[in-house]
Amino acid sequence: MKKIWLYLLFTFGVSSFAQQSDFDSTSFTKADRIAKTYKSKGLIEVNKLTFQLTKDLTTDVEKFRAIYIWIAHNISNNHRMYLKNNRKKKRFKNDSVRLDEWNSKFKKDLFKKLLRNKTTICTGYALLLKEMCAVVGIEAHIVQGFGRTAVIDLSSLDFPNHTWNIVKLNNKWYLCDATWSSGFSNTETNEFKFKYNDGYFLTEPELFAKTHFPLQKELTLLPKNSMSYVEFSEAPLLYEDAYNMLDKHLLPLKMHNEIKKNEIVQFQYELKKKTDIKKVNLVLSSGSNEKYEKPNVSLEDNVLSLFYQFKRTGFYDVHLYFDKNLIATYTFRVSK
Amino acid sequence: MKTTTLSVLFLFLFISISSFAQDIQVKGKVSSKIENKKEALFGANIYLKGTSLGTSSDRKGEFTFPRKLKTGDILVVSYLGFIKKQITISTKSTYLDVVLKEDETNIMGALPSKKRYKSKRSKQ
Numbered sequence: 001m002k003k004i005w006l007y008l009l010f011t012f013g014v015s016s017f018a019q020q021s022d023f024d025s026t027s028f029t030k031a032d033r034i035a036k037t038y039k040s041k042g043l044i045e046v047n048k049l050t051f052q053l054t055k056d057l058t059t060d061v062e063k064f065r066a067i068y069i070w071i072a073h074n075i076s077n078n079h080r081m082y083l084k085n086n087r088k089k090k091r092f093k094n095d096s097v098r099l100d101e102w103n104s105k106f107k108k109d110l111f112k113k114l115l116r117n118k119t120t121i122c123t124g125y126a127l128l129l130k131e132m133c134a135v136v137g138i139e140a141h142i143v144q145g146f147g148r149t150a151v152i153d154l155s156s157l158d159f160p161n162h163t164w165n166i167v168k169l170n171n172k173w174y175l176c177d178a179t180w181s182s183g184f185s186n187t188e189t190n191e192f193k194f195k196y197n198d199g200y201f202l203t204e205p206e207l208f209a210k211t212h213f214p215l216q217k218e219l220t221l222l223p224k225n226s227m228s229y230v231e232f233s234e235a236p237l238l239y240e241d242a243y244n245m246l247d248k249h250l251l252p253l254k255m256h257n258e259i260k261k262n263e264i265v266q267f268q269y270e271l272k273k274k275t276d277i278k279k280v281n282l283v284l285s286s287g288s289n290e291k292y293e294k295p296n297v298s299l300e301d302n303v304l305s306l307f308y309q310f311k312r313t314g315f316y317d318v319h320l321y322f323d324k325n326l327i328a329t330y331t332f333r334v335s336k
Numbered sequence: 337m338k339t340t341t342l343s344v345l346f347l348f349l350f351i352s353i354s355s356f357a358q359d360i361q362v363k364g365k366v367s368s369k370i371e372n373k374k375e376a377l378f379g380a381n382i383y384l385k386g387t388s389l390g391t392s393s394d395r396k397g398e399f400t401f402p403r404k405l406k407t408g409d410i411l412v413v414s415y416l417g418f419i420k421k422q423i424t425i426s427t428k429s430t431y432l433d434v435v436l437k438e439d440e441t442n443i444m445g446a447l448p449s450k451k452r453y454k455s456k457r458s459k460q
Contacts, residue, residue: 159442161446
């Protein structure tokens with residue numbers, strides 16, 4: 001096992017800019033079409049399914065694409081199982097024997113459900129992806145660690161809460177998160193809705209690291225020692241749309257900021273897609289008050305810069321929107 | 337000296353076996369072993385390494401490989417959450433009793449969320 005990580009570490013040096021745009025010349029049209037039209041009732045025959053999905057594709061990246069798209073469009077997130085697992089993990093937190101027992105029992109249940117009903121939680125997605133990759137000879141690994149969303153309070157997390165993958169394509173390692181690509185659960189009704197998000201497919205490592213912190217630090221695919229857990233937990237909060245729209249988040253560096261009245265704050269992003277800069281907004285929320293603000297916006301090549309002057313003291317949640325898409329949240333304490 | 341003779345003998349034995357190699361019909365059973373409890377695995381993957389030939393185990397964990405195999409072929413047996421096994425086929429491989437061990441993956445899941453962040457504020 002140790003050897004694998006050593007080996008991985010060794011290969012990271014050359015992979016610092018691994019992202020989807022490496023494959024800009026590859027068209028995923030065919031892979032996507034195959035994956036979106038191929039239906040399978042259960043998952044009892046994973047290898048047959050994988051062969052069917054990939055048999056007409058030639059390159060590894062296309063095969064991987066077909067597998068990824070199929071998983072993200074066919075495997076649902078099971079909110080009930082997620083809650084149950086969390087409850088038990090909390091309860092057995094200090095009882096390693098019972099925790100192991102629970103993990104073992106839950107795992108069996110989880111895979112049965114995945115194979116029969118195509119529903120799971122993230123570890124199931126990641127394991128299935130790894131398994132399907134293995135069938136066609138693509139090397140993929142599971143990464144365990146911390147995932148961050150608006151509803152997850154990192155300071156109260158007792159254990160890692162998320163699983164994703166790294167995959168080797170053309171001798172380079174890439175990041176992806178099939179769970180977060182698949183869609184959303186309604187937390188009240190436990191119902192799942194598929195809504196594919198391409199932003200978590202071979203994501204730029206720096207952007208990925210804003211919401212994913214691996215237990216094995218090397219697996220950020222960032223240059224060595226470039227991020228600590230503290231930096232991760234203090235980073236700006238990005239939403240799923242950020243992964244569709246941005247290549248990089250540049251400024252501000254932290255989520256929580258303290259500034260003086262009348263200070264001008266700069267926000268900066270590297271864009272993935274063309275964005276109408278007239279529709280770039282900041283929403284300042286102070287408790288029950290909410291205000292739309294037009295910052296000064298400029299676009300140079302694909303770098304978007306926003307300047308905004310805070311003219312009043314107070315404590316604000318500042319949300320960045322591109323049109324109706326929520327991109328990021330910061331807080332600003334503005335003092336005299 | 338002795339070892340050379342022995343290895344030459346083995347070499348001959350090997351050559352003679354492989355030259356007489358017949359197609360081998362492989363059947364078997366896949367089960368899991370968790371804390372010494374053995375249980376059949378339904379839906380385990382069994383495939384010939386490097387090809388798109390494969391099958392899956394049935395409710396009893398049993399399978400019959402759809403094609404006859406040759407000595408030296410490698411069968412991969414896998415199941416989600418278990419460590420996969422690679423089995424090199426020999427003339428004795430007519431019935432494989434494959435027991436898979438759990439891997440150490442912990443199960444977890446952070447859900448994707450559409451909710452917007454809201455700071456906790458003390459009532460003023």
